[in-house]
Amino acid sequence: MFWLLLLITLIALIVVMRKEAGAIATLAVLVAMGVVSTAVGYKLLGVILYAAAVVTAVTGLAPLRRLWLTPRLFAMFKRIAPKVSTTEQVALDAGTVSWDGELFSGKPNWSKLLESPYSGLTEQEQSFVDNQCTEAVSKCNSWDVAVERADLPKEVWDYIKKEGFLGMIIPKSYGGLEFSAKAQSAVLQKLSANESLMVSVGVPNSLGPGELLLKYGTQAQKDHYLPRLADGREIPCFGLTGPRAGSDATSLPDTGVVCKGEFEGKEVIGLKLNFEKRWITLAPIATVVGLAFRMLDPDNLLGKGKDRGITCALVPRNTKGMEIGRRHCPIGGPFLNGPIKGKDMFIPLDYIIGGEEMAGEGWRMLVECLSVGRCITLPSGAAGAGAYAVGTSGGFTRVRRQFNTPVADMEGVQEPLARIMANTYIAQCAVKHTANMVDNGEKPSVPSAILKYHLTEMQRTILSDAMDVHGGKAVTLGPRNYLGIGYSSNPVSITVEGANIMTRSLMIFGQGAIRCHPYVLAELAAKNNDDIKAFDTAFFKHAGLIFGNAARAFTLGLRIGKAQVPFDEASKPYAQGVARFSAAFGLCADAAMSTLGSELKMRELISARLGDVLSNMYLASMVLKNWHESDKVEGEKALMEYSLNTLMYRMENALDEFLQNLPNTVVAKTLRVLTMPLGRRWDKPHDDLTRTIALSCSTDSAIRNKMLSGLWITPGTDTVDNPIARYNDLLKDYEKAEELYRRVNKAYNKGDIPMEALHPEQRFSEALKAKIFSEGEAEFMMKYEANVLEMLTVDDFAFDAFAMDKSTVINHNA
Numbered sequence: 123m124f125w126l127l128l129l130i131t132l133i134a135l136i137v138v139m140r141k142e143a144g145a146i147a148t149l150a151v152l153v154a155m156g157v158v159s160t161a162v163g164y165k166l167l168g169v170i171l172y173a174a175a176v177v178t179a180v181t182g183l184a185p186l187r188r189l190w191l192t193p194r195l196f197a198m199f200k201r202i203a204p205k206v207s208t209t210e211q212v213a214l215d216a217g218t219v220s221w222d223g224e225l226f227s228g229k230p231n232w233s234k235l236l237e238s239p240y241s242g243l244t245e246q247e248q249s250f251v252d253n254q255c256t257e258a259v260s261k262c263n264s265w266d267v268a269v270e271r272a273d274l275p276k277e278v279w280d281y282i283k284k285e286g287f288l289g290m291i292i293p294k295s296y297g298g299l300e301f302s303a304k305a306q307s308a309v310l311q312k313l314s315a316n317e318s319l320m321v322s323v324g325v326p327n328s329l330g331p332g333e334l335l336l337k338y339g340t341q342a343q344k345d346h347y348l349p350r351l352a353d354g355r356e357i358p359c360f361g362l363t364g365p366r367a368g369s370d371a372t373s374l375p376d377t378g379v380v381c382k383g384e385f386e387g388k389e390v391i392g393l394k395l396n397f398e399k400r401w402i403t404l405a406p407i408a409t410v411v412g413l414a415f416r417m418l419d420p421d422n423l424l425g426k427g428k429d430r431g432i433t434c435a436l437v438p439r440n441t442k443g444m445e446i447g448r449r450h451c452p453i454g455g456p457f458l459n460g461p462i463k464g465k466d467m468f469i470p471l472d473y474i475i476g477g478e479e480m481a482g483e484g485w486r487m488l489v490e491c492l493s494v495g496r497c498i499t500l501p502s503g504a505a506g507a508g509a510y511a512v513g514t515s516g517g518f519t520r521v522r523r524q525f526n527t528p529v530a531d532m533e534g535v536q537e538p539l540a541r542i543m544a545n546t547y548i549a550q551c552a553v554k555h556t557a558n559m560v561d562n563g564e565k566p567s568v569p570s571a572i573l574k575y576h577l578t579e580m581q582r583t584i585l586s587d588a589m590d591v592h593g594g595k596a597v598t599l600g601p602r603n604y605l606g607i608g609y610s611s612n613p614v615s616i617t618v619e620g621a622n623i624m625t626r627s628l629m630i631f632g633q634g635a636i637r638c639h640p641y642v643l644a645e646l647a648a649k650n651n652d653d654i655k656a657f658d659t660a661f662f663k664h665a666g667l668i669f670g671n672a673a674r675a676f677t678l679g680l681r682i683g684k685a686q687v688p689f690d691e692a693s694k695p696y697a698q699g700v701a702r703f704s705a706a707f708g709l710c711a712d713a714a715m716s717t718l719g720s721e722l723k724m725r726e727l728i729s730a731r732l733g734d735v736l737s738n739m740y741l742a743s744m745v746l747k748n749w750h751e752s753d754k755v756e757g758e759k760a761l762m763e764y765s766l767n768t769l770m771y772r773m774e775n776a777l778d779e780f781l782q783n784l785p786n787t788v789v790a791k792t793l794r795v796l797t798m799p800l801g802r803r804w805d806k807p808h809d810d811l812t813r814t815i816a817l818s819c820s821t822d823s824a825i826r827n828k829m830l831s832g833l834w835i836t837p838g839t840d841t842v843d844n845p846i847a848r849y850n851d852l853l854k855d856y857e858k859a860e861e862l863y864r865r866v867n868k869a870y871n872k873g874d875i876p877m878e879a880l881h882p883e884q885r886f887s888e889a890l891k892a893k894i895f896s897e898g899e900a901e902f903m904m905k906y907e908a909n910v911l912e913m914l915t916v917d918d919f920a921f922d923a924f925a926m927d928k929s930t931v932i933n934h935n936a
Contacts, residue, residue: 124164131155131171139673140683142666145182149175184658192658199657200649204720206636212486214637217493217567220559225739226638228671228708230701232688235743238562239751240304240555247305251832254285255312259834262316263842264608265601265917268455274318282319283354288326291333296348303494303560307502307553311832314506317611318457324503325403326351328495329488329619331358331412331436331475338476338487343436347410359408361399361462362488369624371414372485378433380419383468391423392470393435395443399462401618406449406460411437412475413464414484424478431482435473443467454611489567492619494560497570500615501553504581506833507608508546510846511588513830514604515542516819517849519591520856521910526867528820528860529591533809536816538587540807543819544765545580546829551748552577552741568634572737575625578615585609600917604845627726630733635711635722640667642715668712672796674705679799692759693749696766699804700739700746703773706797707735710780713793717786728783734776742769757818757825764811770804778802822853845913852909859906862899869894882907 134151141147152175160168180186206214224230243251261278282288290306292298301309306327313320326332332351335344350356367374376397383392397415405411417430424430439446445463452459471478475487519530519539529535556569589596589609596605616622620629636642641664648657677683678701685701687694711732714722722729749762777797784790818825830846838844866882866889869875875888883904890900922931 123162124167127155127159127162127164127167136673136677139669140677142670144666145178148178148182152178182662184662187662188655188658192654192661195661196649196654196657199645199661202719203646203649204723206646213489213567213633214643216486216489217565217570217637218563219568219638220564220566221743222566222568222572222634222736222740223638223640225700225704225736225743226634226708226711227640228667228674228705230704230743232697235747236688236750238558240558240748241561243302243305243308247301247308250285250299250301251305251308251312254287255309256834256836258282258285258287259313259315259319260836260839260842260844262319263601264316264455264604265599266842267316267318268607269599272456273458274322278319279354282323286352287323288354288357289332289348289352290323290327291336292348292352293336296344297352298348299352303498303557304554306498307505307557308832310499310502311506311509311550311553312834314503315510315834317455317503317507317608320503320506321403321457324499326358328499329491330360331410333491333495334360334412334434334475334487335436337491338434338480338483340477342472343475343477347436351410356409357404357407358410358412359402359404359462360412360414361397361402361405362414363401364397364399369621371488372432374414374416374432376413376415378415378417378435378469380417380421380423380430381468382423385468385470390470392468393417393473395435395437395464395467395469397462397464401450401459402462403457403459405462406447406458408446409439411439411444411446411462413437413462414488417481424481426481432484432488433481434475434484434487435469436475437467437469437473441467441469452611452614454609454614455607490565493565493567493570495570496619497556497560497566497573498553500619501549501556501573501577503615504577505546505549505553507581508542508549508584509829509833510608511584511605512543512546512819512826513833513835513846513849515539515588515591516821516826517845517853518595518913520820521849521852521913522595523863526863530816530820533813535591536812538591539816539819540764540812542584542587542591543761543815543829544768544807545584547761548741548745548765548769549577549580550829552744555744555747568630568638568736569740571620571625571629571633572740574619575622575630576737576741578612579622581615582612585612595914595916598916600919602843602915602917626733627730630737631711631729632723632733634733634736635715635729639711640664664712668709671705671709671712675702675709675797676795676799678702678705679797681800689746689750693746693762693766696742696763696770697746699770700742703735703739703770703777706777707732707739709797710735710777710793713789714780714784717784717789725785728780731776731780731783735773735780738769738773738776742766742773745769755824755828757814757823758828760811760814761818761825764807764815767804767807767811771806774802774804820853821856822850848909848913852906852913855902855906859903862895862903865889865894866903 138147138151152171156168156171156175159171181191221235224234258278258281261275267274286299289298290301290309294300310320310324313323335347347356351358362371364374364376378393378395380391381394382389385392395415397413413435414432417433419428419430422428443464444467449460474481516539519535520528522529552573556566556573559566585608588605592605596603599606641660644660645657648660685698687697687701689697714728714732718725745762745765781790781794833846834844835846835850837847866885869889870885874892874894875885879885879888886895886900886903889895890897922928925931
């Protein structure tokens with residue numbers, strides 16, 4: 123009976139903890155079980171339970187704990203809580219918290235994720251993607267753009283200006299397209315067939331003068347610049363990074379000193395700028411330059427202090443003192459990118475974006491804009507590049523034959539094919555539904571960091587896998603190589619808009635731990651305001667959350683009381699897995715913050731692994747949302763399962779590594795018991811799924827066609843070939859061709875075709891003579907094989923073609 127009473131008490135307490143029912147519910151359980159224990163003769167147990175009730179009352183009931191406990195806790199919190207700098211506070215205040223906050227809570231409310239279903243593109247937006255985007259991308263060959271011209275063709279520049287590509291974010295009232303975030307993403311995914319084209323369109327519509335003017339510009343600045351940016355009369359760039367300021371943009375040494383100077387024949391108060399910027403996209407051709415600098419007023423001419431902080435200004439290219447026009451050579455595809463310098467360059471205060479009243483507000487302006495732009499441009503490019511890799515890799519491996527079989531049927535090739543398809547599927551789901559959040563008013567600062575890091579890393583993996591399965595076709599550059607230049611330029615996406623190493627190790631969890639946590643921000647605010655009552659409320663709700671997450675993680679880890687989720691039977695186990703990991707993550711995040719305190723900032727590997735758990739939960743949620751809302755096609759279920767299985771494996775692996783490396787081993791072991799009571803439960807996807815997905819990738823399947831539907835899939839032009847269209851045509855005829863391949867190979871092996879007929883074309887001719895093929899079949903196979911050979915062919919060049927200085931070429935055979 124004793125053990126039964128104890129067990130009942132523990133179960134009741136776990137239920138109370140799991141529901142975060144609070145101190146009163148806990149007291150009720152302890153007192154009730156104390157009474158029962160005493161009544162049936164177990165007085166010692168009753169005394170213990172009564173004592174526990176007393177402790178709960180004096181620590182859990184607000185009127186009692188505020189007399190003695192809260193003041194002590196508040197004093198300790200003030201000593202150990204990390205100091206948040208002004209720049210960090212601005213970054214924390216930027217953006218909004220949505221689904222990422224639910225994941226941090228440990229008890230995600232799935233209805234919040236599903237309350238804003240994907241609404242699709244407008245008729246105008248879809249028409250633009252179908253027509254103008256197709257026209258633009260069909261004018262760009264990667265080799266021609268990257269090597270022959272080192273620029274987009276003039277007709278392409280003229281076209282994207284005329285059609286408004288550079289003004290997608292600008293309102294129609296100023297002559298722009300006023301596209302939704304979803305439409306911008308769709309445009310960039312389609313244009314990612316050519317990296318230089320995607321970058322040239324993406325950058326003006328991301329972090330730069332256009333967005334800054336829209337949100338912060340004066341009316342006069344908007345009226346002057348926005349129509350000119352929309353129609354391409356002005357080409358913008360934005361100078362932020364420099365030799366000593368990269369990922370740490372707040373350390374920029376560029377200055378704007380308030381002084382008097384001459385402007386348009388009059389003496390005015392303005393700024394003398396001295397700066398050196400590097401890696402500025404579109405700088406070589408920009409007509410108007412956005413600049414970030416530290417504004418100083420040593421003589422206090424403006425009467426608001428000597429150090430005004432980071433400020434943003436918009437400066438015409440022809441301003442005296444500006445050095446602009448030289449180029450960097452970005453790896454892979456040399457899109458227009460270069461340095462900008464300025465020495466003693468005087469500008470009026472009117473050039474400050476937003477006017478004088480926005481002086482010193484530059485850092486806030488930048489991080490608020492970045493919270494949106496960073497989750498659109500590069501992630502969309504990654505999703506688009508992945509989809510093109512699905513199309514080309516699946517097509518190539520199906521028509522490329524070795525050992526008398528398509529290499530797509532070899533398991534060694536099927537593994538990277540499945541990875542390519544799954545990573546692309548995850549990326550497409552993530553950008554689609556995060557863009558939808560933006561259109562519903564969210565400014566997802568933490569999800570933008572998640573997408574920037576993980577999707578560009580997925581792009582790296584996708585392109586590496588694509589290179590592997592293409593073999594010699596992809597490592598030989600030339601006009602026929604549709605993969606090599608994009609593969610070579612992938613490090614650009616990894617590096618820009620916050621280097622991936624820094625984003626993973628510092629930003630995702632580092633920002634999320636304060637911004638997305640239900641109570642940490644309130645606790646810090648209470649500390650800063652010296653508000654003990656607000657601290658008490660936040661702290662003890664936080665404590666309840668910790669106990670609740672411990673109970674949820676433990677019981678869900680034991681498969682007791684599975685989370686209720688609004689998904690079908692195929693996807694429900696994965697949603698329940700996310701719910702379980704959300705509780706485990708919330709508990710581990712609090713443990714890391716409480717045991718490491720301010721040291722957590724420097725424990726970047728710990729932060730990175732917690733960020734990986736959060737990121738994979740977010741990406742899995744996007745896949746689940748997509749599966750729940752979209753029209754499903756044949757083959758998609760297997761891809762959904764493979765993708766989610768991969769993400770579950772990754773989040774469990776990250777959690778395991780966190781527990782292995784948490785410095786406090788006692789806490790780590792306790793957390794392992796609570797979060798993994800039955801050990802690890804998720805494995806990598808099964809080989810059967812790998813084979814199924816590789817087959818879908820390399821045949822004319824419904825899921826392949828769905829994933830490629832947003833790309834350029836129409837036939838190429840006389841000057842620009844479209845490999846996706848060619849492969850799609852070959853796959854449509856593949857089943858017929860494969861049957862004929864088998865027939866002719868069987869005849870050859872039996873000796874019905876002469877042994878010297880080694881080339882396929884020779885065998886087809888001999889098969890026709892031997893009446894193994896009909897005339898129509900032989901003609902079909904001749905044409906099919908010619909198209910296959912065209913896709914397998916690589917380029918060659920004159921011996922001295924690559925020497926910039928022909929006089930240095932050595933005649934080795936003289």
